[in-house]
Amino acid sequence: MTSSIFEQWLVNFDKKMRNQARKVLLVLNNGTCHAHGAQLKNVKLLFLPPNTTLKLQPLDHGIIKCFNMEYRQCALRHVIARSESASGLSKKISVGDALDCIKTSWKK
Numbered sequence: 847m848t849s850s851i852f853e854q855w856l857v858n859f860d861k862k863m864r865n866q867a868r869k870v871l872l873v874l875n876n877g878t879c880h881a882h883g884a885q886l887k888n889v890k891l892l893f894l895p896p897n898t899t900l901k902l903q904p905l906d907h908g909i910i911k912c913f914n915m916e917y918r919q920c921a922l923r924h925v926i927a928r929s930e931s932a933s934g935l936s937k938k939i940s941v942g943d944a945l946d947c948i949k950t951s952w953k954k
Contacts, residue, residue, distance in 0.1 A: 847879045856884050863888040916951035
């Protein structure tokens with residue numbers, strides 16, 4: 847996600863909350879895509895200190911680790927299946943293969 851996409855979503859969300867007369871607190875990590883300078887009326891942003899996501903959400907770390915492992919194995923299987931010789935192992939994985947690996951890995 848880019849900062850401009852997030853900021854656009856945030857401004858629209860703020861308008862929606864204003865129309866509903868609601869005040870909202872969003873707790874965010876310090877990701878570079880998060881808008882720090884958006885002018886909001888009904889949404890307040892609370893940024894977590896750096897490097898706290900793994901401490902506050904330890905299960906996310908395990909899920910991410912397992913997903914990455916599954917993805918790498920799937921990508922390697924695609925590369926090996928396409929190579930006819932050892933020199934062919936340097937071939938890159940296609941976008942379609944990568945998307946397939948993401949889908950497969952997430953299901954596992």
